Amino acid sequence: MAAVAVELHGSRFDPARVHAQVRGDALLLMDRVSGRWGTVPAVWVDLLPMTVTASAAATSAAATALREYMIEHDIGTRGGDRSFGTLNTLIIKLTAACNHACTYCYDFEATFGARRIDPAVALKTVEEALDECDGSLQVILHGGEPMLVWDLVEDLVVRSEAAAVQRGKVLRFVGQSNMSLLSARIGRFSVEHDIVWGVSVDGPADVHDHFRVYRNGRGTYADFARSLEAFPNFMRTCGVLSTVTRANEGRLLEVAAHFRDLGMPSWDWTLFQAIGRGRHEADRFEPDVETVVASWVALYDAVCAGEFHGFPVVPVLSYVQNFVRGPGPNMCMRPQCGAARDLASISVDGTIEACDCIDRTGPLAGLGDAKQVTLAQARATPQADTIRGRDLSATRCSTCTWFGVCGGGCLAHAASRDEIPPLACALALTAFDRIAGDLVRPGGDLRRYLASVGADAP
Ligand SMILES: C[S@@+](CC[C@H](N)C(=O)[O-])C[C@H]1O[C@@H](n2cnc3c(N)ncnc32)[C@H](O)[C@@H]1O
Ligand code: SF4
Ligand code: SF4
Numbered sequence: 001m002a003a004v005a006v007e008l009h010g011s012r013f014d015p016a017r018v019h020a021q022v023r024g025d026a027l028l029l030m031d032r033v034s035g036r037w038g039t040v041p042a043v044w045v046d047l048l049p050m051t052v053t054a055s056a057a058a059t060s061a062a063a064t065a066l067r068e069y070m071i072e073h074d075i076g077t078r079g080g081d082r083s084f085g086t087l088n089t090l091i092i093k094l095t096a097a098c099n100h101a102c103t104y105c106y107d108f109e110a111t112f113g114a115r116r117i118d119p120a121v122a123l124k125t126v127e128e129a130l131d132e133c134d135g136s137l138q139v140i141l142h143g144g145e146p147m148l149v150w151d152l153v154e155d156l157v158v159r160s161e162a163a164a165v166q167r168g169k170v171l172r173f174v175g176q177s178n179m180s181l182l183s184a185r186i187g188r189f190s191v192e193h194d195i196v197w198g199v200s201v202d203g204p205a206d207v208h209d210h211f212r213v214y215r216n217g218r219g220t221y222a223d224f225a226r227s228l229e230a231f232p233n234f235m236r237t238c239g240v241l242s243t244v245t246r247a248n249e250g251r252l253l254e255v256a257a258h259f260r261d262l263g264m265p266s267w268d269w270t271l272f273q274a275i276g277r278g279r280h281e282a283d284r285f286e287p288d289v290e291t292v293v294a295s296w297v298a299l300y301d302a303v304c305a306g307e308f309h310g311f312p313v314v315p316v317l318s319y320v321q322n323f324v325r326g327p328g329p330n331m332c333m334r335p336q337c338g339a340a341r342d343l344a345s346i347s348v349d350g351t352i353e354a355c356d357c358i359d360r361t362g363p364l365a366g367l368g369d370a371k372q373v374t375l376a377q378a379r380a381t382p383q384a385d386t387i388r389g390r391d392l393s394a395t396r397c398s399t400c401t402w403f404g405v406c407g408g409g410c411l412a413h414a415a416s417r418d419e420i421p422p423l424a425c426a427l428a429l430t431a432f433d434r435i436a437g438d439l440v441r442p443g444g445d446l447r448r449y450l451a452s453v454g455a456d457a458p
Contacts, residue, residue: 013067015052018076019401020045026440031075033335034082035326035404038073039440040066082328084341087132087379089331091345091356092122094152095144100178100223101215104245104285106276106357107144116149119156121350121370126160128375129344130169137164141175141195142356144348150186157193176200176241178212180223187234198268199224199238203248203255210247211285228262239266239314249287252295252315253302260311268314271423273413275359289426296427300434304445309452317455319431320446322405323439324456333428334407340384346370352378354387357412364417387411391418396425402432 021028022042030037050063051070059067070076095116096107129137139160146153157173164171173195190197201224202208209219228235240259242248248255252269259267271292274282296315302308303316322333331338340354347353347360350370358364364387368378378384390411392398397408397420409424411417438446439458450457 012077012079013071014076014078015048017078018048018070020048021401021436023437023440028436028440029070029075030401030404030436031077032401032403034074035322035334036074037323038069038075040069082326084331084334084336084338086134086342087129087344087375088134088136088342089138089140089338089344090126090129091140091142091343092125092156093117093142093144093345093347093356094122094146094156095149096348097148098143098145098178099148099180099214100145100212100220102212102220102277104211104243104272104278106273106278115348116152117346117348118350118371119152122152122156122346123159123163125346125352125370125375126156126171127163130160130164130167130171132375132379133169136170136172138172138174141173142345143177145178145181146175147177147179147181147186150181154189157189157195161193172196174198178220178223179227179235179238180220182227182231182234184231187231191234197238198241199235199264200241200243201259202242202245203251204258207248207251207255211243211245232263236263236265238264239268239312240264241268241270243272244269244287244292245272245285246287249291250295252292253299256299256308256311256313256315257302260308266312266314268318271413271421273357275357275361275412287423289423292423293426293430297430297434300431303449304438306445306449309449312453312455316431317450317453319405319428320435320439320450321455323432323435324458327405327407332407332410333405335403336388337390337407337411339411340367340379340387344375344379354384355412357410358387359412364412387417389417392420394418395420400429402428405432 017031017033019030019032022045025042026039027042027045028037028039044066047063047066050059051067126139141153160171175195175197177197177199179199202212205219205221208221212220214220242255256267272278272285272287274286278285300316303313318330322330327334331343338355343355345353345356352367352370352375354367367381367384392408397403406428409421413421413424438444447457
């Protein structure tokens with residue numbers, strides 16, 4: 001794209017958004033709001049103070065060229081930021097019941113009981129979400145354990161597909177399960193209807209069985225192993241999701257290697273959140289910040305050393321992809337997070353939530369009852385506005401270089417809406433620093449890894 005005369009951008013260019021870091025021979029220029037970045041030679045660092053003026057007459061030709069470079073690459077320009085207001089993802093909590101009794105489970109509040117969603121309410125919500133979405137909708141089948149209510153899943157999927165066809169919309173189902181109830185019928189239906197499942201396993205048996213247990217305390221890893229043995233092809237289409245707790249905080253590299261060696265297609269993580277069952281005795285589960293960061297660094301180093309060639313290690317890739325592409329599809333890693341924007345969740349009792357991570361007993365809970373209001377009405381409530389109105393200006397995010405690609409961490413994991421969660425922050429500070437250091441230079445081990453998993457590289 002040709003450079004546009006800089007004077008035209010006088011009011012759009014905001015140099016305060018641009019953070020600069022010298023890294024070897026390169027100068028990284030990062031727009032801390034939009035997450036757009038670029039690199040120029042490190043010697044240009046002295047020109048930066050002169051780029052604040054739009055007047056070519058008042059500055060040098062080199063400073064004008066640098067300013068032009070930034071404007072051309074949308075670094076430091078107002079108005080180019082993406083917004084994410086259109087619904088594209090719906091989480092459905094099909095049942096509050098589970099055959100497992102993981103001791104940290106956030107989906108268990110004693111008061112909610114073991115109920116299943118009213119099928120008519122589930123279908124109504126999918127139809128309304130199809131009406132709200134732009135052209136395609138992703139529905140996430142969740143619980144409790146969704147495979148406990150398989151008849152309901154089949155019925156909902158078939159009816160929803162018909163509703164999508166009627167509206168000319170694309171509908172895609174994904175699901176999260178402990179996979180203990182996998183059967184030939186479930187596998188067949190899932191393949192026929194393109195339902196992509198994730199399986200929750202926290203690590204090798206001794207790690208997993210620490211908190212993921214039956215009511216009698218017996219570990220549940222054997223259920224995963226049995227399904228893997230009985231349905232190896234199907235199971236090896238299911239990405240693994242591990243919850244990071246005290247049990248695996250220092251062993252992330254070992255956990256990732258375990259699932260790579262089992263032939264699973266990818267490994268991802270979710271950080272422990274002290275709600276539901278995890279609310280009580282949270283200290284038992286809450287991972288230690290320094291231990292997890294050190295564990296992530298060991299994982300990152302192993303990824304760069306080629307140990308995971310061809311295997312997607314999502315806790316590394318998610319930061320890299322956000323850095324490379326800028327904020328977008330990852331709705332947990334951007335200033336305008338998905339809650340009450342591109343995401344909605346419906347609980348078993350029909351309560352519409354902004355996100356399934358929001359504490360259902362806390363101040364941000366409940367946008368409305370799906371039996372009484374539409375999804376559109378729920379998303380237009382003052383409560384939804386409150387959630388969308390997160391303000392991190394009083395936190396360290398207000399001056400952080402990585403704000404555009406980090407977003408300030410999950411609001412549901414923070415002590416309150418306008419605070420940041422310490423673990424997510426410490427991880428993001430470390431991850432973006434390492435990734436920026438590796439990607440400002442051409443070539444390198446991280447780029448080789450990205451190519452091996454088919455991920456974008458700058
Ligand atoms: C609540 S489960 C529901 C689906 C299914 N039963 C399963 O285990 O995959 C969804 C995911 O949330 C994770 N999870 C449960 N409790 C959590 C907590 N307190 N903090 C963070 N993640 C949690 C689980 O490990 C699982 O990966
Ligand atoms: S995390 Fe999943 S498998 Fe474990 S108790 Fe909760 S709903 Fe059940
Ligand atoms: S949460 Fe931490 S890393 Fe993320 S933007 Fe805020 S200060 Fe930066």
